[in-house]
Each structure stands twice: as C-alpha cells, then as structure tokens.
Amino acid sequence: MSVPEDLLRDLAPQVLGALLRRYDDFAAAEDAVQDALLAAAEQWPRDGLPDYPRGWLIQVASRRMLDHLRSEQARRRREDAHATEPPPPDVPDQDDTLALLFMCCHPALKPPAAIALTLRAVGGLTTAEIANAFLIPEATMGQRISRAKLKIKESGVPFGQTGDLATVLHVLYLMFNEGYASSVGPDLQRRDLAAEAIRLTRAVHALRPDESEVAGLLALMLLTDARRDARTTADGTLVPLTEQDRTRWDHEEIAEGVALITATLPVGPLGPYQVQAAINAVHDEAKTADDTDWPQLLALYGVLRGMSDNPMVALNHAVAFAMVHGPAAALDLLTTLAADRRVAGHHRLHAVRAHLLEMAGDNAAAAEEYRTAARRTTNLPEQHYLTIRAAKATAAVSEV
C-alpha cells in the first residue's frame, strides 16, 4: 500500500508540538520525532497505514523520548522518575506549526541554520534530504542542525511563545530563493526547497489569514515559481524574463497568485512582499514582453524604493525607468547609483548598464560592461548568460 504523499511531513510539526507540550527539551523531542518519522516511512508501506497515523507517531516518538530520558537519567545515576509515565495525550485540535516556526526561525540563528532546522523540525525532511538540497555531506548538515538546536536551547525560550513573524517570513523567503534560484536544468532536489517554502508559507497563511505580508509572500512565491520552467534552457542557461516562452509559465499558479495579491492589496497594511508580488503579477499577466505595463512597474518600483534602502531595488527601478523614459536618462540614474558602495563594482550594476547601453545602441560599451559583469558574478548560469550577451554585443559592433 502507499502512504499518501506529504502525510508524514504534514504530521511532523503536529507530533513535535505534542511532545514539546509535554517535555521541555526541544533537541531531544526533535530527534525523537525524526526517529518516529523514519520508523513510519519504513513500516507503513509494509504493514499498512495505522488507523490514527498522528497518534501512532506520537506514541512512537514518546517512547523514543522516554528511552532518551531514561538513558539520560541512568547516565546521571538518578532515580528513574518519569520513565514509567504514560505517553502524552493526543490533543489534535491545536496546530503547532506556527509555534515551531517561531522557535526554528529564532533571531539567534543565522539564516542557513534556521532554514535547515525549519526543514527538519517543521518540514519533516530527513537530514540526508536537507544535506542533498544544500549539496553538502550529511554529517556536516547533521552538525549544523545539532548546533542550531543547542543555540535554541541556550536561548531558553519556552515552546509556545510568540516569536517574530517577520523573521519567519524572511527565512521562508530565503528558503524559496535557495531552491528557486538554483533550479537549473535537472537539478530537481534543490527545486524541492522552493516547493517546501511554498508549502510552509501556505500553512502560515492558513493560520494567519489576516497578515497581509504573509499573503504577500505567498503570492510572491507563486508568481515567481510560475516561471520556473521557462527561466532556463535545457542546458541550464538563464533566459531573461523578456525572452521567456510564456506558454511554459504555470498559469494556474499565476491565477492563484494574482487572486491572492489582488485580494490582499486593498486591505493592507502594505509591505515589501506585497509590492514585489504586485510587480511579478504585472510581468506574469503580460501576454507578451511588449505588452508589459512598464509605467505600472515603474510606479511599483518607486513604492518599493520608498520602503527599503536596497540598491538592488534601485537597479531594477532604473531598468523600469529606461523602459518608460528611454535608456539615456536611466544611465544617468546608474551613474548616481554607482557612488553607493554597496553596489559599486557589483556584477548586477554592470549587467544593467550593459543592457541600457545596448538599448541605446552603444554595442561596444555594452560588450565591455557585459564582460565585466561576467567576470564578477559568482553564479555559473548567470556567467554563461552574460558571456553570451557580451559575445552578441561584440558581434553587433563588427556588423555595423
């Protein structure tokens, strides 16, 4: 028989929550749940789905937890006081997903650690699966997760306390990017990270439907993820948005994302995730690249710039500006931007300048900027793309 897909992973945070309400030891409880999930993955396909999968997992995890406490107590040569207690009662009407996210996305953790821990404790992935996703050995990932758990233990925050929703959203956003940005060619394992980030953000949205930035982030992910199949060629070369085959976009995802952001924007309060979702909605709704509503995008980038002092946003704003007002004025904007130390010498600045120079017809200067951008990027598909653009611009010079 088959175990319904995602069942174990949907149950993982609930089982962990049940244990944590009983035992105040996050690290040990998380290990116990992981053991129970592995046992279920092995036994359920063979013996059949138990009548109460959630209760089954709680039972098994509790037993592991008691074993752990027993050995701990034996180690400390103490009397065995708790080990004979019955497993905790099954309390199914409480969703602990959010409480666990607050714990795993603790501000004391660096994002990579928070992402790894979230994937395991809330996402129900095994350490091996997470290690695969990050292309590092399992032992290294195991250590990273252990250290993260230790940090949480040291921080002394009890389970169930409200945490910082903005940090949770930031971690989910980074998890999505980690998967989406590297979903090149056949590299499906990493794309699972994007799917997992969407699944978790969906769960948060279901629990906090009134939080406009949660809805905004979910919409942003959907509207971005919708383009994933069109954003690279079979050999892994990046395809810029304007050149993508729009029939390969996921129109169901687009419809869902557009509906979500359309319903959210008028309610507010407005935040950067919502604005970015709106920007992506404008792109996704254009039937062809030429149909893109650039004045609308320019206005949205203006709003986004007002919200965050991020030079990368300013670069995107300059591109929209060029599409509305022409490349010459936009190049002036870049000159001002280049004085910003955070972006001076950054490959994105050179890539955007190259693009604007190309628009202005200065292929020789564009080729030089593309070459500089290609040398400075640390991303391989992007480097390939920029190198091809440099070669095209160079060829255009000799054609004239």
Place this chain on the structure above:
Amino acid sequence: MKYMLLMQASERIEQPPIHTWDPADVKAHLQFMHDFNAKLVADGEFVDAQGLAGPEEAKVVRSTASGTPAVTDGPFPESKEFLAGFWVIDVESLDRAIEVAAAASAAPGPGGVPVRIPIEVRQIMSAPNSEA
C-alpha cells in the same frame, strides 16, 4: 557560500619535503590535519577535502588536430607552484573562509614550526539570488 581552499605547494618553499621530516613531526602534522577536518565537520562547514599525489605523477593532456591527445609529464614546466591538496567548505562569509585558510596554513612542520603554506581562497560558483 562555498569556497575552495587550494593548498599551493612551491618548489621554492623553505621547508624540506615531508618525507624527510622527523617521524614525530610527520605524525603531528597528520594529526593536525585530521583534527582540523574533524572540527570543520563539527562546525557544520565541511564539504570535501583531498590531498593530491605529487606533481611527478601528474600528466598534462591536450587534444590535438591529429586526434591523438598529446600527453606530457606535468605539471606545466613553467609553473613553480603546484596544487598539493584542497578543501571545499561551506561557510557564511569570505571572512570565515579566510579564517579557516589561515588556520590550515598554520599546520605544524619540522620541529612544530608552522609550515605557513600559502592557501588560495576561491569562491565556488553558486546560484544567483535574484532574477532579471
């Protein structure tokens, strides 16, 4: 971010080759490397580490117009330096990669004096963090 740390050995280096060291010094050196790698694993930063066979075993291969590749004993004769080994680490910043490289460079040589072998730090190409 992943970095490759390249251990650049040089013929001009002041140290005598490791097979001429006192056995106790060789042991101390190997133990250092073992502990160094174990710590990288414990810190959640280890990806890979390999030592390479000596340059006298190396070949340089080049395709030719005739279809038969040209194979010469390597490394390139003009190079005074050769790659002795490498680490791949996954760390949060360039600063941290430099810190790890500095620690590796302090591996003990003859008489426990650090070898101070130069370590080249190169970022490994990764995924972009933004689109278009």
